[in-house]
Amino acid sequence: DAQESRGLGDVYKRQIFHTGVTYQLVHALAIFGVAVLSAHLPGRLVGWAGGLFALGIVLFSGSLYLLTLSGLGKLGIITPIGGLCFLVGWLCLGLAAWRLG
Numbered sequence: 001d002a003q004e005s006r007g008l009g010d011v012y013k014r015q016i017f018h019t020g021v022t023y024q025l026v027h028a029l030a031i032f033g034v035a036v037l038s039a040h041l042p043g044r045l046v047g048w049a050g051g052l053f054a055l056g057i058v059l060f061s062g063s064l065y066l067l068t069l070s071g072l073g074k075l076g077i078i079t080p081i082g083g084l085c086f087l088v089g090w091l092c093l094g095l096a097a098w099r100l101g
Contacts, residue, residue, distance in 0.1 A: 020064030052089030
């Protein structure tokens with residue numbers, strides 16, 4: 001039935017949108033933590049982490065939002081780049097903490 005398959009598509013789109021929201025929330029909190037830590041951790045790594053988290057939000061969450069709202073599947077190619085920004089941001093933050101200890 002066409003209506004049932006459309007409903008499944010809507011559920012799938014909501015799950016994708018929810019993933020974008022979740023990652024945005026987690027990394028917005030991480031940016032807040034980076035802002036607090038930047039006063040206590042010397043060097044550029046903490047600043048890089050914050051910038052990469054922000055860029056990751058735009059690329060990862062933004063591409064998922066656009067993907068679900070526009071239906072353009074080609075936007076999904078941007079999502080992994082945002083995920084990579086998140087990973088490198090966490091790496092920068094971890095290195096900054098490791099250097100402190």
